[in-house]
Amino acid sequence: MTTDFKQISRETESGFVSRETMDRLELYAALIKKWQPAINLISPKTLPQLWDRHIQDSLQLFRLQPTPLTWMDMGSGAGFPGVVMAICLAEKGAGWVHLVESNNKKAAFLRQAVAQTGARATVHPMRIDTAREKTGKIDAISARALAPLIDLLGHSTAFAEDNVDLQLWLHKGLDYPDEVRSARDHWTFDLIEHHSLLQDGSAILQISNFSKRN
Numbered sequence: 001m002t003t004d005f006k007q008i009s010r011e012t013e014s015g016f017v018s019r020e021t022m023d024r025l026e027l028y029a030a031l032i033k034k035w036q037p038a039i040n041l042i043s044p045k046t047l048p049q050l051w052d053r054h055i056q057d058s059l060q061l062f063r064l065q066p067t068p069l070t071w072m073d074m075g076s077g078a079g080f081p082g083v084v085m086a087i088c089l090a091e092k093g094a095g096w097v098h099l100v101e102s103n104n105k106k107a108a109f110l111r112q113a114v115a116q117t118g119a120r121a122t123v124h125p126m127r128i129d130t131a132r133e134k135t136g137k138i139d140a141i142s143a144r145a146l147a148p149l150i151d152l153l154g155h156s157t158a159f160a161e162d163n164v165d166l167q168l169w170l171h172k173g174l175d176y177p178d179e180v181r182s183a184r185d186h187w188t189f190d191l192i193e194h195h196s197l198l199q200d201g202s203a204i205l206q207i208s209n210f211s212k213r214n
Helices: 019-039 044-064 082-092 104-117 149-160 176-184
Strands: 002-004 070-074 096-100 121-124 140-144 167-172 187-195 203-212
Touching (some): 044 082, 096 104, 140 149, 149 167
Parallel strands (some): 096 121
């Protein structure tokens, strides 16, 4: 199953996000540019396209799933999409994002981003396989440019034991059909492909009811 959605505008006239949220996102973008020389949060080649390439891409997740949920963002890095989701949740006053990042320097940046933007998030400087005790029960998992789908399903299994309705929302690039085919050799799962207009051929994969094949 697939779905398409309109490209997100940077302007607030659409009513998609509030002016306050846009201000928080602008502050977040400024923090990335400030910290980038010291930590290399994102690829230097994509820094000039920070808004379109990273922030708007992450905003697509909130457009698809605006319900305030408890999220875990795996391998948060610079905070895409986890910090963006947490900033959007701030205007709702509900929901939470657990940002899991094992790199201490990036975790330090994430703490500053959360503190200065008022994002609804907690930073966990640890590996994914040790985060379960800290996050508790979660409703959804996000990840962007982290690992192949087959590995992300493996990382998510323990969290599904706490919530049979757990959903994965995974940003994937042009080769995602190959990842899906490979993963289906080892896993069963329900899949909805949300095709992005920000980059032809990329998608956000919504996965549920996943289990390892015997």
